[in-house]
Amino acid sequence: MKYQVKQVADIAGVSIRTLHHYDDIQLLKPSALTDAGYRLYSDADLERLQQILFFREIGFRLDDIKEMLDHPNFDRKAALQSQKDMLMKKKQRMEEMIQTVDRTLQSIEGGEHMDKRDLFAGLSMKDIEEHQQTYADEVRKLYGREIAEETEKRTSAYSADDWRAIMAEFDSIYRQIAARMVHGPNDAEVQSAVGAFRDHICQYHYDCTLDIFRGLGEVYITDERFTNAINQYGEGLAAFLREAIIIYCDQQEKPRL
The missing domain is CATH 1.20.5 (Single alpha-helices involved in coiled-coils or other helix-helix interfaces)
Incomplete structure (x- = not known):
């Protein structure tokens, strides 16, 4: 069955202007055009639109959504879950x-x-407190009590607004990495996001040396709490992030010519 643009707008609850924009950026191309040039959408097009709207609701950017949906390994069922x-x-x-x-x-x-x-x-006050405790546990596990106390002292000075901003940035980085998983841990944008992740830790939490960063990657796959928390952003993200961190650290340790 074919649907005209107004029908799709009514069915999906989006504006015609939005559908035109999705067409312009090749996120959702109609499967056919009438002789007069009017867009015609198929059932498969509507299924793709559903995925787009779900990803948008969760917070993904349109360009990331396009890359995920266009990837040959995209699994609609896994994405829906x-x-x-x-x-x-x-x-x-x-x-x-x-x-x-x-x-x-x-x-x-x-x-x-x-x-x-x-x-x-x-x-989100509970989320803020849990986020702070997560970093305290993380640092304590990696480096012992002395550095953990220094980290807790530093983060305890943050206000609720500070924590919300920190968490939003942290969340954005994880989502960026999750959205690029299909491209592999060596992907340039993944590596850029991993670098931003390390910078984020250094700026807001503790001095994250390369050795510490490597250890952090190991914690993400050996401690179930961290594994489960990270994998909420995408199935297998914890292991993927570890591999990406290893690649990042190896690159950073190479002699500069």
Whole structure:
């Protein structure tokens, strides 16, 4: 069955302008054109649009989405499962935020006291604390108590806004690497993102030497907590990131000519 652009816009809940843009950047090309030049979309085109919208909701960039969907090894079923996992986490957080809004409204309307902790339910404060603890555990495992204490002292000075910005940058780097997995750990953009990852650690957490960075990669595959956390961004990302870190460190240690 073929669908005209307005029909696709109505079915998918997107604007005609968006569909035209996707066509212009070759993200979603209609499978056919009428004699008059009007776009005609197939069922396969609609399935691709569904993937595009899922990836957009999760936060991927359009150029990364195009590369993933166009790769010969793209697995739609695996992608859907990964998208479901991430959307479920997002759903849980949104439900917590809605409950917080409802409780706050009830408190305002009824004049009832609201526990201060409840004011922030679902607002990522727990994520911030867990992120901070993760780095403390990571440093402690790699280098011992003394350096861990220095790291904790440094990160404890960050405000909630600081942590949100740090986490957003951290999240963006992981997503960039996950989006390029199909190209292999030696991919130039993967290596650039790995370098940005190391710079991020040095700037916000601790002096990440090449030896420390290598050790970090090993922790990501030997400690189940880190493996599971990283693999939330993409199945097998922890092992992939380790390989990418090894390649990065080897390149950095080569003599400069």
